Amino acid sequence: MIFRSISKKEWWFIGIMSIFIILFTTLPFIYGSVTTPEGAYFIGVHSLAPGDYYVYLSDIKQAYDGHFLFRDLYTTESAKYDILNTFWNFAGVIGKIFFLSPILAFHVSRIISIIVLLISLYALLAYYTNDVMKRKVMFAFLCFSTGIGAFFEPLFAKSEMIAGYYFKPMDVWVAESNIFLSMLHSGHMVMSLAILVLIFLFYLRALENKSYFYSTIAGLLMLLLLSFHPFIFPLVFGVIAAHVLFLLLTRGKKQISSLYHFLVILAFSLPMLIYYAYMLMFNVVAQGRAEQNINMTSTPLLLILSFGFLLPCAIGGIYVFLKRKAANEKIYFFIIWLIVQTVIIYLPLNFQRRMIEGLQIPLVLFAVEFLFFLYPIVRDKLRHKFFIGYIFKNSMVLFYALLVIFGSSNLFVWARDIALYAEKSSSAYISKGESDAMAWLNGLGDDARILSDVNSGYFIPGISAKTVFAGHAVETLYYNDKEKRIGKFFQDNVNDEEKIHFLKSYEITHIFYGPREKIFGDYSPQEKKYLSKEYDNGEVSIYKVKSEILNPK
Numbered sequence: 305m306i307f308r309s310i311s312k313k314e315w316w317f318i319g320i321m322s323i324f325i326i327l328f329t330t331l332p333f334i335y336g337s338v339t340t341p342e343g344a345y346f347i348g349v350h351s352l353a354p355g356d357y358y359v360y361l362s363d364i365k366q367a368y369d370g371h372f373l374f375r376d377l378y379t380t381e382s383a384k385y386d387i388l389n390t391f392w393n394f395a396g397v398i399g400k401i402f403f404l405s406p407i408l409a410f411h412v413s414r415i416i417s418i419i420v421l422l423i424s425l426y427a428l429l430a431y432y433t434n435d436v437m438k439r440k441v442m443f444a445f446l447c448f449s450t451g452i453g454a455f456f457e458p459l460f461a462k463s464e465m466i467a468g469y470y471f472k473p474m475d476v477w478v479a480e481s482n483i484f485l486s487m488l489h490s491g492h493m494v495m496s497l498a499i500l501v502l503i504f505l506f507y508l509r510a511l512e513n514k515s516y517f518y519s520t521i522a523g524l525l526m527l528l529l530l531s532f533h534p535f536i537f538p539l540v541f542g543v544i545a546a547h548v549l550f551l552l553l554t555r556g557k558k559q560i561s562s563l564y565h566f567l568v569i570l571a572f573s574l575p576m577l578i579y580y581a582y583m584l585m586f587n588v589v590a591q592g593r594a595e596q597n598i599n600m601t602s603t604p605l606l607l608i609l610s611f612g613f614l615l616p617c618a619i620g621g622i623y624v625f626l627k628r629k630a631a632n633e634k635i636y637f638f639i640i641w642l643i644v645q646t647v648i649i650y651l652p653l654n655f656q657r658r659m660i661e662g663l664q665i666p667l668v669l670f671a672v673e674f675l676f677f678l679y680p681i682v683r684d685k686l687r688h689k690f691f692i693g694y695i696f697k698n699s700m701v702l703f704y705a706l707l708v709i710f711g712s713s714n715l716f717v718w719a720r721d722i723a724l725y726a727e728k729s730s731s732a733y734i735s736k737g738e739s740d741a742m743a744w745l746n747g748l749g750d751d752a753r754i755l756s757d758v759n760s761g762y763f764i765p766g767i768s769a770k771t772v773f774a775g776h777a778v779e780t781l782y783y784n785d786k787e788k789r790i791g792k793f794f795q796d797n798v799n800d801e802e803k804i805h806f807l808k809s810y811e812i813t814h815i816f817y818g819p820r821e822k823i824f825g826d827y828s829p830q831e832k833k834y835l836s837k838e839y840d841n842g843e844v845s846i847y848k849v850k851s852e853i854l855n856p857k
Contacts, residue, residue: 741845
């Protein structure tokens with residue numbers, strides 16, 4: 305067993321690193337929470353993909369309400385509980401058992417996932433090399449290394465999202481781009497990466513031991529992965545398929561069993577693949593979300609900046625292996641992984657950027673190999689006492705040098721989150737009046753449909769688990785059109801027949817009317833005979849659309 309090759313001292317190393325990473329990645333959220341201004345509500349988002357956070361909380365809230373399958377609460381077209389996501393069920397179970405708020409359940413599930421990921425990564429390293437020092441250095445690089453995008457951030461500061469694409473290096477805004485950002489962001493990304501690592505590990509063990517027990521475990525893990533994070537299926541499928549093809553071409557019929565192991569893993573994937581195919585063919589909501597979920601990979605130049613010095617070092621590591629003819633079966637697998645994933649992230653798919661998850665792993669392995677190869681050469685060449693005394697023999701100087709060269713963007717993102725909360729940014733807090741009004745909606749039935757500004761609509765499902773007319777650019781069908789309809793509804797106090805027709809068409813049951821909605825114009829809900837006030841806290845009012853309007857006799 306791989307775990308038996310890990311010594312007690314290494315387990316202590318893993319444990320200490322885990323505690324540090326958990327504390328370090330949780331500190332910004334703790335700081336943001338304890339420094340919440342008076343009269344404000346800490347929404348818990350940070351600078352990485354802030355628009356998705358309350359989608360996750362809306363699923364956790366539904367799990368609290370006893371739902372295994374979820375609805376898309378960001379669009380009124382969603383009527384059935386048919387969305388599967390086992391990870392948010394897992395978070396919901398944790399929250400219910402320990403009586404946690406959805407935000408706390410989110411972070412507890414993230415912390416548990418970090419532990420699983422770090423153990424999985426070290427197991428992969430234990431399989432890869434018997435050199436304990438290399439394992440530890442590779443492990444540290446996996447946890448903290450990143451690109452050099454932070455140095456170029458000022459050049460891209462005004463970049464805007466265009467068709468799912470940002471003109472800036474991914475290491476300052478894409479959580480999947482490296483392991484640290486994934487651990488900082490969300491547990492579902494962390495757990496998906498852990499399972500990805502384990503799938504590859506058990507696949508390789510299946511080949512070595514000629515055992516279908518291991519490929520069966522890999523298949524079950526693939527089934528679990530697809531049940532909450534299907535985006536990286538092309539990655540897993542592509543890497544293993546390419547490796548099988550490589551073995552068949554170079555080893556012939558002797559490696560035909562590798563194909564059988566691959567088919568075992570694929571067979572376990574079929575139930576979830578059939579589920580997603582069915583949803584995309586027959587479910588209007590799933591179709592709309594898929595069309596709007598555009599996540600494009602940055603240009604090759606920005607990709608190079610996103611991985612910084614890891615990329616040339618990794619190329620150097622591969623070159624050293626090939627030149628020395630030291631590449632073994634393990635090395636070839638990781639080379640194939642690196643090449644195939646680099647190709648996959650530019651396939652013509654809407655979600656191509658999401659498939660960048662895990663690319664850092666083979667880059668780090670080869671980059672560290674190259675640094676170990678380069679270190680004694682440079683040390684012997686640079687005989688000046690400054691380099692010998694203050695760099696190569698001074699561990700702290702060497703540590704800080706490596707941190708600047710390989711870890712700057714992660715420090716930048718972490719500090720940016722702290723600054724977001726320190727500045728009491730409106731991106732991190734909403735008013736207590738707004739949050740109280742959204743919490744009041746929790747008492748309404750599942751058939752409630754809320755009309756609000758899209759910004760209010762973003763928070764409502766995560767706080768109250770109620771459906772909104774619009775609130776998320778991907779989850780809301782026909783988002784751009786609906787955003788315009790909202791503005792038109794609230795901009796004036798006339799055309800009541802048109803407004804009533806609009807409310808009836810989308811079966812709107814309640815109108816959330818707070819400071820965001822008042823900005824649009826002169827709409828005065830208190831004057832409307834088709835509305836009745838049900839809640840008012842001085843800042844936000846909630847009106848019910850009278851039943852005779854929605855269901856005329």
